[in-house]
Amino acid sequence: YHRSCAELHNNIAYILNRGGNYSEGLENYQQCLEISEKLYGYEHPSVANCLNQIASTELSLGKIPEAINYYKKALGIYEKLNKASEQANCHSSLAYIYKEMGDQDSAIKHSERALSLAIEGYKHKRDVVSVFYSNHGDTLEKFGQVEGALSYYEKAYEFTSKNPATIISQVILLRKLGELHLFIGDSQKALKYIEDCWTKVNSLPPTKIRELPPEFKNRTQFMLALAHEQTNNIEAALGLLEQLQSSLEDRK
Numbered sequence: 001y002h003r004s005c006a007e008l009h010n011n012i013a014y015i016l017n018r019g020g021n022y023s024e025g026l027e028n029y030q031q032c033l034e035i036s037e038k039l040y041g042y043e044h045p046s047v048a049n050c051l052n053q054i055a056s057t058e059l060s061l062g063k064i065p066e067a068i069n070y071y072k073k074a075l076g077i078y079e080k081l082n083k084a085s086e087q088a089n090c091h092s093s094l095a096y097i098y099k100e101m102g103d104q105d106s107a108i109k110h111s112e113r114a115l116s117l118a119i120e121g122y123k124h125k126r127d128v129v130s131v132f133y134s135n136h137g138d139t140l141e142k143f144g145q146v147e148g149a150l151s152y153y154e155k156a157y158e159f160t161s162k163n164p165a166t167i168i169s170q171v172i173l174l175r176k177l178g179e180l181h182l183f184i185g186d187s188q189k190a191l192k193y194i195e196d197c198w199t200k201v202n203s204l205p206p207t208k209i210r211e212l213p214p215e216f217k218n219r220t221q222f223m224l225a226l227a228h229e230q231t232n233n234i235e236a237a238l239g240l241l242e243q244l245q246s247s248l249e250d251r252k
Contacts, residue, residue: 006035006046010053017057026057045086048077052090059097068097085121088114088132095139104143111139127166130159134173146180153177168211171200175220178227187230194224218244 013028033050040046055070075090091114098107118132137152157173160166178194181187201209201217209217225240 003039006032006039009035013053017060022057022060026054026061029054029057043077043080045081048074048086055093064097068094084117088117088121091117092132092135099139099142107139108143111136126159127163130156130169133159146184150177150180167200167204167208171197171212174200175223178223182227182230187227191227191231194220194227198224
């Protein structure tokens, strides 16, 4: 066996997965794993990376128990190698799976661990750490812990707000903060966040607008109208809704 053989199978698997051919992608990742184990032994970063890719592919195929198993195997190796960033990514993937399964305790446990490790492993990459803060907020929100979620979304925004390259993340976080403050009845804070979001969205060039989720701008305009209504600025709310209605009619 030669390292180039493992790399070839890894590259083929990546391309197959990009095309949605996960079954064949999985076969190539498994061949990459077999070769890597013979070349390096079990406790090696290349083996852990193969296990991680297999887990991701199993998840894409809807094989949840298999995905969890492979993520945990990869995590075990990363722990022995003391690789904090890779551990963070594995914990984050496990948190996502458990969140989708509705397993609150497991989801929050892995999400908290992912964030803690990300702070250590990505300490010079604030934008990456911001994603882990946001993910933990999303996990808490999923299970109804809105106050806790807000604090982590706020931290995520703090970590990303000064970098122009993260403008898309910024506007998404601002609207999320506005929506949750509306949900808990803090309409003044909600208005501030959604107004900031609306200002940034309207400053985006068309190429950046296309990076936002579908109907993001229209939804933001509606949320801004709702925030104005909640703060008793009925005139502003009606003006925004009329503009939105006119925009939607023009698209028909």
